[in-house]
Every structure is written in C-alpha cells, then in structure tokens.
Amino acid sequence: MHNDPFEEYIRQGEPNQYEKAQAWKTAIGLQAVDGLSPSAYLVDLAKKNIEGQMSLQALHTLLEHYYESHPNEQDRTSEADMVSLRISELLLEKAFTFTPNEYLSIHRYLFTDIYPHAGSIRDYNITKKEWVLDGDTVTYGSVSELGATLRYDIEQEKSFSYANLTMSESIRHLAIFVARLWQIHVFGEGNTRTTAVFFIKYLRTLGFTVTNDMFADHAWYFRNALVRANYQNLKQGVYRTTEYLERFLRNLLLDEDHKLSNRSMHIYSANGKNDINDTNENNKSNDTLRESSLEYTVDRDAMLQNNTIKDTHNNISCNSNASKHMIPRLDEFALINKLTQQSIHNPTYVKVGVGDDCAVYDTPRDVDQLVSTDMMVEGIHFSESTTAPFDVGYRLGAANISDIAAMGGTPRHMVVSIAVPKGRPTSYVEEVYNGLRNICADYDVNIIGGDTVSTEGPFVISATVFGDVPKHQSVLRSGAQDGDAVFITNYLGLSYVGLHSLLEGSEDYPVSQSVHQRPIPHVECGIIARDLGATSMNDISDGLSSELNEIAKASQVTMYIDESKLPIHPEVHAYCESHHMSPYFPMWTGGEDFQLVGTIPADKAEELPAETFTIIGYVKVGNAQVLVARDGQWIPVEAKGYNHLSKA
Numbered sequence: 052m053h054n055d056p057f058e059e060y061i062r063q064g065e066p067n068q069y070e071k072a073q074a075w076k077t078a079i080g081l082q083a084v085d086g087l088s089p090s091a092y093l094v095d096l097a098k099k100n101i102e103g104q105m106s107l108q109a110l111h112t113l114l115e116h117y118y119e120s121h122p123n124e125q126d127r128t129s130e131a132d133m134v135s136l137r138i139s140e141l142l143l144e145k146a147f148t149f150t151p152n153e154y155l156s157i158h159r160y161l162f163t164d165i166y167p168h169a170g171s172i173r174d175y176n177i178t179k180k181e182w183v184l185d186g187d188t189v190t191y192g193s194v195s196e197l198g199a200t201l202r203y204d205i206e207q208e209k210s211f212s213y214a215n216l217t218m219s220e221s222i223r224h225l226a227i228f229v230a231r232l233w234q235i236h237v238f239g240e241g242n243t244r245t246t247a248v249f250f251i252k253y254l255r256t257l258g259f260t261v262t263n264d265m266f267a268d269h270a271w272y273f274r275n276a277l278v279r280a281n282y283q284n285l286k287q288g289v290y291r292t293t294e295y296l297e298r299f300l301r302n303l304l305l306d307e308d309h310k311l312s313n314r315s316m317h318i319y320s321a322n323g324k325n326d327i328n329d330t331n332e333n334n335k336s337n338d339t340l341r342e343s344s345l346e347y348t349v350d351r352d353a354m355l356q357n358n359t360i361k362d363t364h365n366n367i368s369c370n371s372n373a374s375k376h377m378i379p380r381l382d383e384f385a386l387i388n389k390l391t392q393q394s395i396h397n398p399t400y401v402k403v404g405v406g407d408d409c410a411v412y413d414t415p416r417d418v419d420q421l422v423s424t425d426m427m428v429e430g431i432h433f434s435e436s437t438t439a440p441f442d443v444g445y446r447l448g449a450a451n452i453s454d455i456a457a458m459g460g461t462p463r464h465m466v467v468s469i470a471v472p473k474g475r476p477t478s479y480v481e482e483v484y485n486g487l488r489n490i491c492a493d494y495d496v497n498i499i500g501g502d503t504v505s506t507e508g509p510f511v512i513s514a515t516v517f518g519d520v521p522k523h524q525s526v527l528r529s530g531a532q533d534g535d536a537v538f539i540t541n542y543l544g545l546s547y548v549g550l551h552s553l554l555e556g557s558e559d560y561p562v563s564q565s566v567h568q569r570p571i572p573h574v575e576c577g578i579i580a581r582d583l584g585a586t587s588m589n590d591i592s593d594g595l596s597s598e599l600n601e602i603a604k605a606s607q608v609t610m611y612i613d614e615s616k617l618p619i620h621p622e623v624h625a626y627c628e629s630h631h632m633s634p635y636f637p638m639w640t641g642g643e644d645f646q647l648v649g650t651i652p653a654d655k656a657e658e659l660p661a662e663t664f665t666i667i668g669y670v671k672v673g674n675a676q677v678l679v680a681r682d683g684q685w686i687p688v689e690a691k692g693y694n695h696l697s698k699a
Contacts, residue, residue, distance in 0.1 A: 078138035080267030230280035285459035444486030453572035459581025586682025588649030609673035
C-alpha cells in the first residue's frame with residue numbers, strides 16, 4: 052500500500068496500537084486479492100480505533116449507518132470496508148480452533164449480508180481465468196467432494212508432526228498445506244481471504260508471530276503463488292511449484308527479504324525461471340532459498356555433535372556401516388539421522404526402515420520387482436553454476452524414478468549413498484537431501500537406507516530405486532512388433548535448451564531451465580501405456596536418437612519416424628532460431644528430458660491421451676535401425692544424432 056496510513060502506529064505506537072495497526076493493515080491489504088480497495092472513511096475510522104477513541108462495535112454501527120445513508124456507494128467498496136473490519140476483529144481475537152467448522156465459520160462471519168452463500172459449501176463447479184496462467188484456470192475441487200476434502204486436509208495436517216524437521220522442511224510443508232486448502236475452493240467467492248485469515252491464526256498456534264506486512268503488501272502475490280502451486284500443463288511444460296509460496300513464507304515467518312514479483316510468476320514470463328534466480332540489490336543473498344539450510348535458534352552443528360537431535364520416528368533411521376572417514380565436525384550417524392527424518396512416505400510395505408544393518412520391506416505376491424541405480428558426480432553430471440544443491444538431489448531422484456516409469460512400474464523405495472568433499476558445509480548436504488526427499492514425497496517413494504562418507508574427491512551421490520510391476524507386465528525395450536505405432540510423451544529438447552541457456556547466463560528460457568533443473572519422471576504415463584498394451588518403452592535420458600536405437604536393436608526391428616510429428620516447444624524453437632540450428636537438433640541429441648518413448652499396437656495408439664502422448668512413427672520387421680523421413684528420403688539416425696541435424 053502506498054502512503055501507509057498505519058505506518059506511524061506500527062513504528063512508534065504503543066504495544067496495543069501496534070497490534071491493532073498490524074491487524075488493520077493486513078485486513079485492508081487482503082482486499083487486493085479480489086481487486087478491492089476500502090474507502091477513505093473506513094481508514095479514518097480504523098485510525099480512531101487504533102488510538103482508542105472508538106471500539107470495534109461502535110465502528111460497526113457507524114459503518115452500517117454510513118452505507119444506509121449513502122446508497123449510491125453500495126458497491127464493492129462497502130464489501131471491502133465490512134470485510135476489512137471483520138478480518139481485523141478476527142485477527143485481534145485470540146480464540147481459534149483448527150477444524151473444518153472454524154474454516155466455514157470464518158467465511159460466514161466475513162461475508163454475512165454480503166454473499167447469500169456465506170459459510171456454505173458451494174453446490175456448483177467453478178473455473179476462474181487467471182492472469183498469471185495467461186487466462187487459464189486452476190482445477191478446483193469437485194462439488195461432490197468439497198466437504199470430505201476439507202475434512203481430510205485439515206485432519207492430515209492436524210496429525211502431522213513437525214518434530215525434527217528443519218525450518219526449511221517445515222515451511223515447505225506449510226506451503227503444501229495452505230496450497231491444498233485453497234485449491235479446494237470450498238466457497239463460491241471469498242476463498243483467498245478466508246484461507247489467509249485461517250492460515251494466519253493457525254500459524255500463531257504453531258508459535259509464529261505473524262505481525263509483519265506480508266499479507267498486507269503482497270496479498271496479490273500470495274494469491275498468485277497459490278495459483279502456481281496448483282497448476283500444471285504438461286504439454287506446455289508448466290509444473291506445479293510451491294517455490295513462490297515458500298519465498299513468501301520465508302519473508303513472513305523468518306523476516307527474510309526475497310524479491311516477490313508477480314510478473315516473474317506468469318507462466319510465459321521471460322523472467323519466470325521459478326523466481327529463484329531473480330536478483331534484487333536490496334535482498335539478502337538469494338542463495339538462501341535453496342543453498343543454505345534454515346538454522347534454528349541454536350547452532351545445528353553443535354546440536355548434532357552433542358547428539359541433542361534425536362530420531363523420534365520408529366520406522367525412520369539409516370542403514371550404514373561405520374566409515375573410515377567422517378564428515379568434518381559432524382558425527383556421521385547423527386548426520387544420517389538428521390537427513391533421513393520424514394523419509395517414509397508410504398509405510399505399507401516397510402517392515403524395518405533406516406537404523407539396522409539392512410532395511411526390510413515386503414512385496415505383494417502378484418508383482419515383479421524392479422531395481423535401477425544412478426549416480427551423479429560433481430563436475431561430470433552437474434556443476435554449481437547451473438545446479439543448486441536442492442536440484443542435485445531432485446534430478447537424481449527423477450532419473451531413478453524415470454527408470455521405473457520406463458518399465459511401466461511403480462517406484463516404492465530408494466537407498467542413497469553420498470560422498471561429501473571435506474570442508475563442504477553440512478547445509479549443502481542437507482539441501483541435496485531435501486531435493487531428493489522432495490521428489491520422493493511426490494511419488495510416495497520411501498528412503499529406507501544408505502551411507503554417507505567424507506572424501507577427498509568431488510561430491511558424489513548415488514541412489515538405487517526399487518519398484519514393482521504386475522506379474523509378467525514389465526515393458527521391455529525388446530518387445531516392439533511389426534505394425535506397432537511409435538509414441539513419445541510431451542516435449543523434447545527442453546533440458547538441452549535449459550542447460551545451455553543457463554551456461555550462457557540467459558533468462559529467456561524459464562520453462563527449459565526448470566525442466567533441466569527439476570525434470571519430471573512420467574510414472575503415470577508409463578502405467579497408462581503399460582495398461583494399454585505397450586510393447587516396448589524407454590525413458591529419454593540420453594536423447595531420442597539413442598533411446599530409439601536401443602529399442603530397435605533390442606527388438607530387432609526398423610523404426611520409421613516422421614520428424615514433422617515431433618512437437619516443438621516455443622522455447623526450443625526460439626533458442627534454436629537464435630543460435631542458427633535446427634530445432635530438431637536438441638530433440639534428437641539432447642538428454643535428460645526423461646520423457647518416455649515406446650511402441651504400442653496401432654489399434655491401441657488412439658486410446659493414448661492426446662494431451663500427453665504423440666504418435667511419431669511406426670515399426671516394421673527389418674534391420675535394427677532407426678530411419679527418419681527428410682527431403683523425401685529415409686535417412687538413418689545414429690545413436691548420437693545424425694549429420695543432417697547439425698547447425699544450419
């Protein structure tokens with residue numbers, strides 16, 4: 052808000068004035084989420100309330116009389132005034148119950164006599180055009196499940212334990228909770244303001260002093276961050292992210308100073324780039340969002356050395372043998388205990404988790420087991436200039452989970468080993484592990500063991516993933532048949548563009564950079580293809596040319612590819628045009644997109660969801676090779692691309 056009418060009270064007022072001014076400022080600021088502005092009359096009344104000249108009850112009466120005598124002003128300004136008054140009352144009130152009824156009651160109190168449905172769950176489905184989504188809408192809760200979903204989300208949060216979480220982990224969890232609560236969109240109108248009030252009061256029960264200006268000055272950012280946390284468009288390369296919410300919450304709860312830019316959240320903004328690499332001369336180091344751990348009020352290293360952080364989760368510990376080399380200034384086992392907290396996301400089949408010589412897990416009788424492993428070595432697979440510590444762990448998890456997806460399977464468990472260069476801050480290791488834990492949580496993958504050692508060499512992290520697939524339904528590379536259709540999922544080449552644009556220091560390719568830093572494994576797509584009878588499948592980790600040749604060789608078939616059918620993402624097209632290369636070059640040769648390529652009987656191909664799958668060719672019996680149609684000829688595609696796709 053410009054020319055803040057409450058600044059004097061916040062900076063210099065008595066404690067009682069300070070509290071009231073904060074409540075009023077937040078209440079008025081929240082009206083911005085619906086494009087509303089309270090009247091100057093309300094602001095004047097609010098000042099009198101802050102100074103003790105007028106009670107809130109008296110203010111109620113005056114405001115009602117004002118609008119009765121000014122019928123021409125009975126527009127949404129009156130809504131902004133009345134709701135601001137009611138929000139300030141609720142924020143000054145200490146009573147709060149963390150229940151669905153409390154949530155409904157807040158809405159009823161805020162919007163009584165304003166909306167006929169105040170406090171009532173909507174009975175119709177809704178869509179809302181969002182500026183930040185370029186006119187698209189979030190998929191809101193279905194009318195048939197609103198009450199049940201609200202109860203479920205609140206009960207899940209009520210039963211959640213924050214014990215032994217880092218502050219970074221706690222903030223991420225809070226971001227996920229409030230995003231899910233808002234996404235339900237229980238009411239026809241007034242959801243964001245209700246959610247904000249409920250959330251503020253809940254945060255106070257967790258011990259946070261929520262009295263700064265964040266909700267007041269950045270209410271519109273808060274709403275847009277909720278939108279981005281609940282929207283994805285795989286075809287366009289847009290994915291759900293809580294990063295914007297986490298940035299907001301870090302400023303709110305930790306008094307950090309991260310840049311909050313609505314423009315950067317727009318899905319097609321040239322400055323989008325997950326809003327993580329935005330620069331602000333007045334900000335604290337932006338590295339704090341990912342690269343530093345959020346410290347408690349005591350020194351974490353000291354706590355670990357004194358073994359004051361204890362594992363309170365019976366099924367969360369670590370499998371590790373004593374190491375000859377210890378992490379500097381840390382007990383290895385204490386670090387492992389710290390890293391492996393909150394790592395069991397699906398305990399169904401876990402009998403013994405981290406903490407013994409081996410983990411013990413069960414598998415149903417009607418499945419085949421899958422196992423795969425990947426390693427990332429600093430200087431070979433990633434560098435500090437393009438990959439934040441969080442993304443190192445995230446990418447490793449994505450690579451492993453994608454291997455399971457390529458078999459049509461479901462990932463279940465993971466074991467992790469880390470070699471840490473001597474002198475590397477423990478915060479770095481924690482952030483790497485946070486990234487890994489983050490993607491594992493998204494796919495209900497349990498981290499059930501591993502090892503951590505110190506090394507003289509580069510940072511190395513290795514993960515082995517275990518999964519399963521229904522008996523005899525594994526989708527192999529060797530199953531492609533004569534007459535099959537060839538499919539891919541989504542766009543290719545984005546990771547290539549993301550990596551190279553990061554190395555160039557460009558901010559013009561936010562989607563590509565997001566895909567490179569945090570690729571998405573396509574487990575659901577793999578299961579869909581398997582259930583429809585896919586005969587072969589591979590994940591695109593080394594480029595389309597390489598993966599197709601692997602299938603052709605394993606199946607002893609010829610694969611005919613119509614290059615014109617390959618969908619080209621606008622960022623890939625723009626990058627290649629500016630660098631004078633064919634847009635197909637990164638699609639054929641670039642790796643780490645982790646999309647799926649495979650074959651399926653032609654009569655089943657049309658059942659593949661068109662929004663995710665694209666048919667790009669067909670299979671014939673013949674030599675083990677891949678041919679692409681160009682200039683009226685069938686040109687062989689080598690495993691690392693082919694000459695005709697070199698720079699123009």
